[in-house]
Structure formats: C-alpha cells, structure tokens
Amino acid sequence: MPVPPKPFATSLPAFQGRFPDEGACAAYVEDVRWPDGFVCPYCACRGEAYRIMTRPTVLQCRTCQRQVSLTSGTVMERSHTALCVWFWGASLVSSHTPGMSALQFQRQLGLGRYETAFQMLHKLRAGMVRPNRDCIGGQWPVEIDETLVGGRTRGEGRGVHHKAIVVGAVEVRQGKAEQTRKPGAARPRRSGTYAGRLRLRVSPDRGKVALEKFVTQNVAPGSHVATDGWQGYDNLANLGYDHKPVVMDGDPEKAEAHLPMIHLVFSNLKTWLRGTHHGVSQQHLQAYLNEFTFRFNRRFWPFNAFNSLLGIGVTAEAPTYEGLYSGKWVHPTLAGLP
Numbered sequence: 433m434p435v436p437p438k439p440f441a442t443s444l445p446a447f448q449g450r451f452p453d454e455g456a457c458a459a460y461v462e463d464v465r466w467p468d469g470f471v472c473p474y475c476a477c478r479g480e481a482y483r484i485m486t487r488p489t490v491l492q493c494r495t496c497q498r499q500v501s502l503t504s505g506t507v508m509e510r511s512h513t514a515l516c517v518w519f520w521g522a523s524l525v526s527s528h529t530p531g532m533s534a535l536q537f538q539r540q541l542g543l544g545r546y547e548t549a550f551q552m553l554h555k556l557r558a559g560m561v562r563p564n565r566d567c568i569g570g571q572w573p574v575e576i577d578e579t580l581v582g583g584r585t586r587g588e589g590r591g592v593h594h595k596a597i598v599v600g601a602v603e604v605r606q607g608k609a610e611q612t613r614k615p616g617a618a619r620p621r622r623s624g625t626y627a628g629r630l631r632l633r634v635s636p637d638r639g640k641v642a643l644e645k646f647v648t649q650n651v652a653p654g655s656h657v658a659t660d661g662w663q664g665y666d667n668l669a670n671l672g673y674d675h676k677p678v679v680m681d682g683d684p685e686k687a688e689a690h691l692p693m694i695h696l697v698f699s700n701l702k703t704w705l706r707g708t709h710h711g712v713s714q715q716h717l718q719a720y721l722n723e724f725t726f727r728f729n730r731r732f733w734p735f736n737a738f739n740s741l742l743g744i745g746v747t748a749e750a751p752t753y754e755g756l757y758s759g760k761w762v763h764p765t766l767a768g769l770p
Contacts, residue, residue, distance in 0.1 A: 456706040458488040460500045472499045507555040507750040524646040526737040531708050555750040557719040559741045560726035569655030572603040576659045596714045597635045603628030612754040627693045630728045632721040640664045
C-alpha cells in the first residue's frame with residue numbers, strides 16, 4: 433500500500449489540525465491512492481483532474497470526462513456520512529486501546545442513530561483484514577489451540593449451549609535484553625518470550641478438515657507448531673510442519689507449560705468481549721475477532737493502522753446495512769470454510 437505523504441498525526445490536536453474539513457480529508461485520500469498523480473481508472477489518462485467544489489470526494493477526468501469517487505473501493509464507498517466523520521471514527525478506533533462499543537462510538541461522533549454507528553464500525557472492521565496477508569510463523573514457533581466463546585444460556589443450565597468454536601494461532605517470539613527494548617515494546621515473560629502475530633477464526637467444528645485448513649491458510653509451511661494432543665492436528669507433520677503435540681489430560685499445569693501464549697490470548701479475548709462489548713452474537717463474532725487481532729498485531733504502533741481501517745489504497749469489501757442485519761454477509765475471512 434502506498435505510504436502516506438506525511439507522517440500520521442499522533443495526538444488529537446495534531447489530527448484535528450491536519451484534517452479540519454472535507455477538503456483536507458479528500459486531499460489525503462487522493463494523495464494515498466495516487467501518490468504520483470491522478471490516473472483515470474476508465475481511460476488510464478494521467479494528469480490533473482477537474483475538481484467539483486460542492487463535491488470534494490469526486491474528481492472528473494479531463495480526457496474522458498467521467499467522474500471518479502475517491503471513496504470507491506474503500507469501506508467508505510456509497511456512504512452518506514461525511515468524510516470528516518469517517519476520519520474521526522477511524523482515528524478513535526485505531527488509537528483507543530480497549531476499542532469502542534457502538535454506543536460509545538455513536539456518542540463520541542455525535543451520530544443521530546445507533547444503527548449508523550453499528551454499521552460504520554462493522555465497515556471499519558472489514559478494513560482490518562489485509563487481502564493476501566502473510567502467514568505467521570517461519571522463523572518463530574507457533575502455538576495453536578481452540579476455545580469456546582459464549583456465555584451460559586439463561587434457563588439451560590451450565591454447559592456449552594450455543595457456544596462458538598474459535599481456533600487461534602500465535603507466534604512465540606524471543607524478547608530482547610531489557611537495555612535494548614524499545615519504549616512501548618512488549619515486556620518479555622519470565623522465560624524471555626512474548627506473543628508475536630496472531631490469527632483467529634470462527635470454526636464450524638473441531639474436525640480435521642477445518643483445523644487443517646486454518647493452519648495451512650495462516651501458518652507458513654515448515655514452521656514449528658505446538659498443539660495439544662487433539663486428533664484434528666494429527667496430519668500436520670505430513671503437511672510440512674514441524675509438529676510437536678502434547679497430550680494435556682486435563683492438566684492445567686501442562687497447558688500453561690506447553691501452550692502459554694495462546695491461552696493468554698484467549699483469556700484476554702474473552703475479557704475484552706465481556707468488558708467492552710458485553711458479549712457479541714455468533715453472527716458477528718468473526719468481525720470482532722478480526723478487530724481483536726488487528727489491535728493485538730498493532731498494539732505497539734496504533735497510529736499506523738489508520739489507512740488500513742478506511743481501506744485506502746486497497747480494495748476493501750464492506751458489508752451493507754441489509755447484509756449485516758439479514759445474516760447474508762459472509763466475512764471474507766470465513767469464505768470457503770467447510
């Protein structure tokens with residue numbers, strides 16, 4: 433993705449000074465999409481485009497006279513919400529460490545309807561997954577496990593009623609010496625390790641097909657992979673992974689010793705879902721997993737996430753209002769699952 437023409441603002445006053453109006457926001461989007469000058473997507477003609485004063489998000493090609501929307505192909509496409517509001521919203525979501533509920537988002541941006549805030553947040557979450565993102569692992573070992581997400585159903589007693597299966601993979605990285613650790617960087621655990629990049633996905637089941645597909649799509653071949661003794665991972669060695677399973681036998685000490693990072697991630701995930709969002713529906717769970725992953729992987733560089741959220745510079749497929757509430761929207765992360 434093209435690098436923004438200027439360093440991104442790292443404080444609220446600096447952000448407001450850089451994006452005071454629609455024209456400034458539109459100019460930023462244009463600079464990121466066409467860093468070397470406007471190129472018409474219809475006739476491929478290069479050169480300065482006509483500008484419409486009353487419509488700052490629209491450019492008109494001087495050769496073919498066709499109009500081009502600056503927000504086409506982004507999560508802001510066809511939105512009636514002002515560009516400034518989108519920028520403020522992306523700034524809040526990317527810089528607010530624990531995230532924001534739709535109600536908080538509505539209040540902070542002064543939106544009139546809760547549904548508008550809800551849809552904007554889901555559109556921003558659609559921009560949190562980079563197309564063709566890299567696989568994790570490689571030089572770093574990876575821990576993989578599954579967990580159940582969801583609370584106890586009222587009137588049905590204890591158990592796993594209506595809970596969703598979430599499978600996760602996280603890199604285990606070695607920490608640097610204390611004197612060389614950068615400010616804000618992860619503080620290594622006692623063993624000198626810390627969590628690297630993360631991947632999370634809702635899984636239809638704990639079967640071999642679903643688990644193997646998750647691993648092959650998210651973990652680089654040849655990586656050292658640590659799992660428990662579940663049979664769904666039995667074939668990973670034949671798929672080219674250095675697989676070392678350990679049978680837990682329900683022993684929490686074994687789990688802590690063999691898979692400490694992924695269990696810590698699952699604990700933080702559930703705390704975040706309960707604390708910030710007070711629980712989420714299974715229909716939208718993957719979107720929230722993507723947000724948690726996005727924050728986790730950028731927890732040391734929150735202000736570098738701004739362009740990704742708006743989908744600037746890449747093609748981001750965002751859900752429509754109808755798709756969100758009808759259940760027809762299938763997040764690209766889940767496409768092709770068994």
